[in-house]
Amino acid sequence: MRCLIFVEHSDGTVSESALELGAMAKSIGAEAVGLICAADPGAVNALAGQLGSFDAVIGVADDSLATYNPDAAARALTAATEAHKPDLVMTSYSAAGVDLAPNVAIRTGRQMVGYVSGLELDGDTLNAMSTVYSGKLVARTGMDLPGIVAVMPGAVKADGLSGGAPAVEMMDVDLSGLRMRVTETLVPENTGVNLADAEKIFCVGRALGGTEKIELAENVAAALGAELAGSRPVIDAGWMPKVRQVGKSGTKVKPRLYLMAGVSGAPEHLEGMANSELIIAINSDEQAPIFGTAHYGAVCDMFELMPALTERLTAGK
Amino acid sequence: MTTPILWALTLTAMAISGWRFWVRFRPLLAARPAGRTDRIADRLSFMVGDIGLHRRLLRFSYSGILHALIFSSFLVLFTAILESFGSGLFPGFSLTAIGGETWIALLQNIFAVVITIGLGMAIYHRFVIRPERFEGSKTRDATIIYVLATPIVITMILEASARLAIDGQGSAWRPVSTLFMYPMMALGITGHAAEQAEGVFYWAHILAILAFLVYIPGSKHRHMFTAGPNIFFRPLTPKGQLPAPAPTPGEDTPTTVQAYRDFTWKDLLDTMSCTECGRCQSVCPAHAQGKPLSPKKLIMNLRDGYLTDQGLMDSPDHAMPIVGGTIQPETLWSCTTCRACMEVCPVHIEHVPKIVNLRRSLVEEGEVEPLLQSALTNFQSQGNSYGKPAKQRARWTKGLSYKIKDARKEPVDILWFVGDFASFDPRAQKLSFLVAELLGRAGVDVGILYDGERNSGNDVRRAGDEGLFEMLAMHNIEQLEVCEFNRIMTTDPHSLNALKSEYPALGAAFDVVHYSELFLELIKADRLRINPGQAGRVTYHDPCYLGRYNGIFDAPRDVIRALGHELIEMPRNRDNSFCCGAGGGRIFMEDSPGGERTSESRIREAMELGDIDTFVVACPKDVVMYSAAVQALGVEDRIAVRDLAELITETVETEERVAQ
Amino acid sequence: MHIAAILRLNPVLTEELEVDEDGRDIDREWIGLELNPFDDQALEQAVLLKEATGAKVTALAAEAEGGERLLKTALARGVDEVLLIEVGEENVQLSSRARAPLFQEALEGLAPDLVLTGVLSTDDIYGELAPQLGALLDWPQVSAVSNVALGDGVATLQQEYSGGISARIEVQLPAVVGLQAATQPPRYVAGSKLRDLLKVEVPTVEPGADFGADLADATELEVPDTSGGAEMLTGDAEAVAARIHEILVERGLV
Numbered sequence A: 001m002r003c004l005i006f007v008e009h010s011d012g013t014v015s016e017s018a019l020e021l022g023a024m025a026k027s028i029g030a031e032a033v034g035l036i037c038a039a040d041p042g043a044v045n046a047l048a049g050q051l052g053s054f055d056a057v058i059g060v061a062d063d064s065l066a067t068y069n070p071d072a073a074a075r076a077l078t079a080a081t082e083a084h085k086p087d088l089v090m091t092s093y094s095a096a097g098v099d100l101a102p103n104v105a106i107r108t109g110r111q112m113v114g115y116v117s118g119l120e121l122d123g124d125t126l127n128a129m130s131t132v133y134s135g136k137l138v139a140r141t142g143m144d145l146p147g148i149v150a151v152m153p154g155a156v157k158a159d160g161l162s163g164g165a166p167a168v169e170m171m172d173v174d175l176s177g178l179r180m181r182v183t184e185t186l187v188p189e190n191t192g193v194n195l196a197d198a199e200k201i202f203c204v205g206r207a208l209g210g211t212e213k214i215e216l217a218e219n220v221a222a223a224l225g226a227e228l229a230g231s232r233p234v235i236d237a238g239w240m241p242k243v244r245q246v247g248k249s250g251t252k253v254k255p256r257l258y259l260m261a262g263v264s265g266a267p268e269h270l271e272g273m274a275n276s277e278l279i280i281a282i283n284s285d286e287q288a289p290i291f292g293t294a295h296y297g298a299v300c301d302m303f304e305l306m307p308a309l310t311e312r313l314t315a316g317k
Numbered sequence B: 001m002t003t004p005i006l007w008a009l010t011l012t013a014m015a016i017s018g019w020r021f022w023v024r025f026r027p028l029l030a031a032r033p034a035g036r037t038d039r040i041a042d043r044l045s046f047m048v049g050d051i052g053l054h055r056r057l058l059r060f061s062y063s064g065i066l067h068a069l070i071f072s073s074f075l076v077l078f079t080a081i082l083e084s085f086g087s088g089l090f091p092g093f094s095l096t097a098i099g100g101e102t103w104i105a106l107l108q109n110i111f112a113v114v115i116t117i118g119l120g121m122a123i124y125h126r127f128v129i130r131p132e133r134f135e136g137s138k139t140r141d142a143t144i145i146y147v148l149a150t151p152i153v154i155t156m157i158l159e160a161s162a163r164l165a166i167d168g169q170g171s172a173w174r175p176v177s178t179l180f181m182y183p184m185m186a187l188g189i190t191g192h193a194a195e196q197a198e199g200v201f202y203w204a205h206i207l208a209i210l211a212f213l214v215y216i217p218g219s220k221h222r223h224m225f226t227a228g229p230n231i232f233f234r235p236l237t238p239k240g241q242l243p244a245p246a247p248t249p250g251e252d253t254p255t256t257v258q259a260y261r262d263f264t265w266k267d268l269l270d271t272m273s274c275t276e277c278g279r280c281q282s283v284c285p286a287h288a289q290g291k292p293l294s295p296k297k298l299i300m301n302l303r304d305g306y307l308t309d310q311g312l313m314d315s316p317d318h319a320m321p322i323v324g325g326t327i328q329p330e331t332l333w334s335c336t337t338c339r340a341c342m343e344v345c346p347v348h349i350e351h352v353p354k355i356v357n358l359r360r361s362l363v364e365e366g367e368v369e370p371l372l373q374s375a376l377t378n379f380q381s382q383g384n385s386y387g388k389p390a391k392q393r394a395r396w397t398k399g400l401s402y403k404i405k406d407a408r409k410e411p412v413d414i415l416w417f418v419g420d421f422a423s424f425d426p427r428a429q430k431l432s433f434l435v436a437e438l439l440g441r442a443g444v445d446v447g448i449l450y451d452g453e454r455n456s457g458n459d460v461r462r463a464g465d466e467g468l469f470e471m472l473a474m475h476n477i478e479q480l481e482v483c484e485f486n487r488i489m490t491t492d493p494h495s496l497n498a499l500k501s502e503y504p505a506l507g508a509a510f511d512v513v514h515y516s517e518l519f520l521e522l523i524k525a526d527r528l529r530i531n532p533g534q535a536g537r538v539t540y541h542d543p544c545y546l547g548r549y550n551g552i553f554d555a556p557r558d559v560i561r562a563l564g565h566e567l568i569e570m571p572r573n574r575d576n577s578f579c580c581g582a583g584g585g586r587i588f589m590e591d592s593p594g595g596e597r598t599s600e601s602r603i604r605e606a607m608e609l610g611d612i613d614t615f616v617v618a619c620p621k622d623v624v625m626y627s628a629a630v631q632a633l634g635v636e637d638r639i640a641v642r643d644l645a646e647l648i649t650e651t652v653e654t655e656e657r658v659a660q
Numbered sequence C: 001m002h003i004a005a006i007l008r009l010n011p012v013l014t015e016e017l018e019v020d021e022d023g024r025d026i027d028r029e030w031i032g033l034e035l036n037p038f039d040d041q042a043l044e045q046a047v048l049l050k051e052a053t054g055a056k057v058t059a060l061a062a063e064a065e066g067g068e069r070l071l072k073t074a075l076a077r078g079v080d081e082v083l084l085i086e087v088g089e090e091n092v093q094l095s096s097r098a099r100a101p102l103f104q105e106a107l108e109g110l111a112p113d114l115v116l117t118g119v120l121s122t123d124d125i126y127g128e129l130a131p132q133l134g135a136l137l138d139w140p141q142v143s144a145v146s147n148v149a150l151g152d153g154v155a156t157l158q159q160e161y162s163g164g165i166s167a168r169i170e171v172q173l174p175a176v177v178g179l180q181a182a183t184q185p186p187r188y189v190a191g192s193k194l195r196d197l198l199k200v201e202v203p204t205v206e207p208g209a210d211f212g213a214d215l216a217d218a219t220e221l222e223v224p225d226t227s228g229g230a231e232m233l234t235g236d237a238e239a240v241a242a243r244i245h246e247i248l249v250e251r252g253l254v
């Protein structure tokens, strides 16, 4: 079985999600073939060199592919799919993946499944697990191959680089008459705290008690690579600025991880974070309402837990 | 010779003063109608009573007393003015026949002292005590008035002193003037000189009065003339009924307020009647927590904006448009519509309808505070602020010991209009559950509307979305009209206000009770047997929409006492209650205060009463607001926020116990 | 200039969802529907472009229930015309893939210059709408767009990638755009406008095209088992920290 993986990259580096897709293809015992679209063959080769775990790479080189161009990429992926007839086409569920997977599915007459968080091969049928309705439900779709999947970033862990650079085969794709061009790439200015877009958040509640111990919380956040947030009393008391407030009258967040300590779980707080993908709550009171919403909970003293966790996280790196 | 001069002076002054009044009031004729000419007798008797007894003024005792002193003096001293002008304009005119030289003279002398004391108190108040409520009032205007009023009194006294000095004969009827006669004579002012002095003081007196007259129309002291009419034209509709927009004369459909003539004439009269006393500001919860709203400044700004618009004032700060120019949107969104300002305003100015009217123009433009926008959008799509599907409204009833009737399907005695908070907030749901169980235990035949209920629209209306309010209200009315029931009960004062006070204007009159009233009945009728357990020292918070708006003050208190608790009142209680901060749509908006949140200052107020263990509330929103406040202050171990339903549940005998 | 905005209703996600007996659909007994938040952005962007350029805006929907009210809301927000594609009352659960050919047909009839719809819908398992329409119509298509400006025969868009990076893209019209965020957030529409439009008739059309084939028959839905309260981690702070670390590693979060 063969998977054709659309490899995203920027600034000469392949994205983490491409490596994750490679690992996922391996996990169902398939060959991983990458499709790299870049400005010239040299760039393709340089990128292919970062795909140690892949079995092969198909390269498409054109000026229009220097950065991601939805029209050009869709043509390249369609052409590669038609030429190589992989059993499965894989994209990440990123902006590019949303552009490409459904588009190519229509162009190639394939079925597709999006929001994929896991794959299992069951004979000729591929079972795709998707998290739908904002993660409130899991869907299991049995797809007859050939097909297409768009996989959530972070659904599996990327493989480390094993093996040498895969062989690169260049392919010609007609990219004349493109109907769009990328005029500019915009890099964000440093906008400071942005809870709404944070992937991971560590939130502390009133139990923090003051600014003296805020360093403990900052350490956890730093070790975790998370934004630090607080419940309303924490902001009211001036221990953190208002931009860090989560909840009804603060920011509504939906990170992949919401770790919280010393927050009771009032409805106004839940309103801002209950849709987070993974919620882990620490509270000294086993009756705390937050345990009704969290996925994992622990009854313990946050002031003991925070240093212990920081240590684990830093040691694990 | 003097008579024609006086005539000329008087007529000129009156003409100038009249013109100054006219230009200020002429635009009222082109403004929207207000419908305030019904029930003339009620209006009159109330007005006379309110002014005569200084009912509202005396709530603030120091300034109430000083105002009473000045006000009564003005009435008495009016006789002196009458004498001066009467005798001057119509030679031979005199009040002597009815006591002008005896008891009237005595009264004038006494009240000259009284007014001096009053003015002294006023000056002391304004310049020494300087209460916060004067912050933003126009001190210069006040000062000019003191400067004009004082000579009127002094010249009146000295004129009589001079007259007495002619013969050197004091008069027992004029003790004060007599007192000043002696130093005058000591200065050699007797006989002819005294005659001349009398003339000088007479003219000084006349000129001071005329200056006062000319000055008044442009001053806040206009209220001497407008307060009466303003009180006379006060609204007689239920306090909880907001006026719906009416078309501006010359237009067919009601629009939002863009120009001053889009207000009602009474709104404009209000602005011209404000005394800048700041009583409203001193009770305003928004002002207290540092929000950019003072009801006083709002009225003053509208007035100055109106005058600027009329070309009578030149203030760039008050240029059009009204919202965004004179009044900032944040000011409008800060109001909780708690009505404390209206309740305390001595001239019955109506702040809330103006605020709501201006909010309406913002809403119509789609300019809505972001969090409020999401709540309103939820109301539009799901009929509640939570954005929860209507189908989930009755979910809280799961697990009740009996199935609560669907009032749309069978007749019931009591139709319980549950309300959003009581249906959807997890903390309030628990209380709804207790209420349902208590009703069940008392054998009350009760039903609810299930997914047929929508938010009552009370807060939506006050947030300024009139169209959405009508849609919500009409939906509920349609649902209610097909049900058979005797009375509607609700635990939520906001729903109560809509059902009781707002819906009648849409043609739907229901008999509406608050659960505190119903439970009081049930306790009195022994349908709920009380087994007084541990008596607590409790205090009770009057919800604005229950108390101030709908006059329900006693039922919750009676229930608390019937349960055997000792009720200690907070300083701000009953119609002087202090808003929790949730009303008027505020609960849906950004809530970071500039200062301390009102709910928190309220909890502090309760704690200052000394070992109070329970803060009793009778409103689902209050449960939420005050629980959060107690958490914010970190005083859970010292005071508990509890709903009436919880208190009843713990003291009422269970069936088993009743059976024994 | 003619802009088409495609709007879809989504279940309200403030509540826990349940699955119906045969595991094929969500239990619709307890849920409400609302405009897909991204379609909301698309609608706002369409109206903003109308205000900026005088373009005409047509809003389209294909819903089993609630479509009329949805389109009336769109009228209240300022679109010029609306069109409801009839899908039959029984088809309450239609994926974007199933509806795509219906929209394709309607769009071929309307021949707009620009099609705006939400970048995604949380139930689009079989593919998002905008890229499918791009392929079906053979028009250029860009998803995850945060900003649209119209020029002469072209639209200038901003496509958003992860980490806040974005690109400015110039697209020839006609084109399809999957919108993530409008140039400014949707403005509020006063209830009075909505009320006035409640009486309006919404034009409907019977589709000639068939539903697109998707894998709906091969999908089973489940409620993830974490929703029934937290799984408690026991032990002292050290032990808990260790378990948390493990969980994070398992999930690839560290």
Ligand SMILES: Cc1cc2nc3c(=O)[nH]c(=O)nc-3n(C[C@H](O)[C@H](O)[C@H](O)COP(=O)(O)OP(=O)(O)OC[C@H]3O[C@@H](n4cnc5c(N)ncnc54)[C@H](O)[C@@H]3O)c2cc1C
Pocket (backbone or CB within 6 Å): A204, A205, A206, A207, A230, A231, A232, A233, A234, A245, A246, A247, A248, A249, A250, A251, A261, A262, A263, A264, A265, A266, A267, A268, A269, A272, A282, A283, A284, A285, A288, A300, A301, A302, A303, B587, B591, B624, B625, B627, B628, B629, B631, B632
């Ligand atoms: C209109 C309105 C809007 C609101 N908006 C928001 C909002 O946007 N965001 C928000 O957060 N709140 C909001 N609130 C306030 C909300 O109701 C709660 O008051 C608040 O969330 C409580 O914050 P908390 O959980 O930090 O504090 P608490 O409720 O006091 O909880 C502290 C928790 O810490 C635990 N704890 C104590 N010591 C320790 C320890 N050593 N280790 C571990 N755990 C410990 C306690 O058991 C307790 O559960 C709003 C309220 C209202 C009325």
Ligand code: SF4
Pocket (backbone or CB within 6 Å): B280, B283, B284, B285, B286, B287, B293, B294, B295, B334, B335, B336, B337, B338, B339, B340, B341, B342, B351, B352, B579
């Ligand atoms: S209604 Fe209440 S909040 Fe509003 S202005 Fe008056 S006192 Fe202030």
Ligand code: SF4
Pocket (backbone or CB within 6 Å): B273, B274, B275, B276, B277, B278, B279, B280, B281, B295, B296, B299, B344, B345, B346, B347, B348, B349
């Ligand atoms: S509005 Fe009323 S209470 Fe407020 S300052 Fe004016 S007169 Fe006084």
